[in-house]
Amino acid sequence: MRIFKDNQREIRVADSAGFCFGVRRAVEGLLSLVEENGDGDVFTYGPIIHNETVTGDFEKKGVRLVSEEEPLPVPGHGKKSFMAIRSHGITRDAKKKIEDAGFLISDLTCPFVSKIQTIVSEYSKKDYHIVITGDGHHPEVIGIKGWADPKSVSVVSCEEDISKIDLPKNTKLCVVSQTTFREDLFKKLVEMLIQKGYDTYAQNTICSATSLRQSEAGELSEWADVMLVIGGKNSSNSAKLFDICRERCERSFFLQGADDLKVSELHSIRCIGITAGASTPDKIIEEVFKKCQTT
Numbered sequence: 001m002r003i004f005k006d007n008q009r010e011i012r013v014a015d016s017a018g019f020c021f022g023v024r025r026a027v028e029g030l031l032s033l034v035e036e037n038g039d040g041d042v043f044t045y046g047p048i049i050h051n052e053t054v055t056g057d058f059e060k061k062g063v064r065l066v067s068e069e070e071p072l073p074v075p076g077h078g079k080k081s082f083m084a085i086r087s088h089g090i091t092r093d094a095k096k097k098i099e100d101a102g103f104l105i106s107d108l109t110c111p112f113v114s115k116i117q118t119i120v121s122e123y124s125k126k127d128y129h130i131v132i133t134g135d136g137h138h139p140e141v142i143g144i145k146g147w148a149d150p151k152s153v154s155v156v157s158c159e160e161d162i163s164k165i166d167l168p169k170n171t172k173l174c175v176v177s178q179t180t181f182r183e184d185l186f187k188k189l190v191e192m193l194i195q196k197g198y199d200t201y202a203q204n205t206i207c208s209a210t211s212l213r214q215s216e217a218g219e220l221s222e223w224a225d226v227m228l229v230i231g232g233k234n235s236s237n238s239a240k241l242f243d244i245c246r247e248r249c250e251r252s253f254f255l256q257g258a259d260d261l262k263v264s265e266l267h268s269i270r271c272i273g274i275t276a277g278a279s280t281p282d283k284i285i286e287e288v289f290k291k292c293q294t295t
């Protein structure tokens with residue numbers, strides 16, 4: 001834990017604040033792609049991460065964003081065209097569509113997510129019905145689902161969803177999870193499927209980076225008089241982090257960067273905790289940390 005201490009206050013920054021392994025890998029991978037292919041066109045399929053400072057910086061370097069809902073642009077004009085896939089991953093069909101259109105793919109899918117896609121693809125080929133525990137609207141889950149047979153895949157997020165599963169009793173199930181799903185709930189839903197009599201193969205694919213970040217934020221916010229959570233406004237993991245902190249520290253604030261920090265909020269405050277979502281760059285955390293020291 002990074003700590004600043006003087007006569008007036010103590011500031012603690014959570015070790016887990018900021019980029020996780022998969023996000024750092026995606027951002028650094030895109031940066032290398034831009035630097036090594038100066039004369040080629042570089043696109044990202046959806047925003048590379050949910051942080052407008054980072055996506056804005058890439059835009060200034062010439063990286064163009066392709067929305068998943070819109071038709072693909074036409075690559076080429078005599079230059080190589082690269083399409084970077086973000087850490088959440090995409091469906092098999094989307095990947096094929098990008099390749100068929102003539103783009104060179106730079107696959108920056110987090111290896112933990114790729115592993116889930118591989119499990120789903122393999123077990124789907126072995127005629128297992130795939131069950132994904134997670135949020136069916138989240139890009140990661142949409143991507144994972146797209147590696148299964150579309151006729152034999154379900155997404156579940158609660159006990160009620162399990163009660164709705166009504167497959168022939170001899171169906172074999174392969175259960176995987178969104179990387180950010182709650183572990184206790186995953187275990188409970190798997191148990192319910194087993195209780196229903198299905199031959200169930202379950203692989204816990206939850207990533208420890210998220211639970212570690214959340215438990216550290218919880219501990220820090222119990223100590224803090226003011227808790228600062230830094231994240232992009234569209235970042236769901238940052239919003240969840242903020243909820244955890246606010247439950248424990250009434251004076252919790254959500255910031256996108258140091259400019260959002262009001263000096264008046266820190267007046268006479270002794271203990272300040274800082275954490276940040278998985279898509280927050282170190283530079284922004286550092287700016288907030290410095291501002292807290294000088295305010």
Ligand code: SF4
Pocket residue numbers: 020021022023087110111112113179207208209210278
């Ligand atoms: S939270 Fe885990 S699975 Fe998701 S991008 Fe980060 S390291 Fe990968």
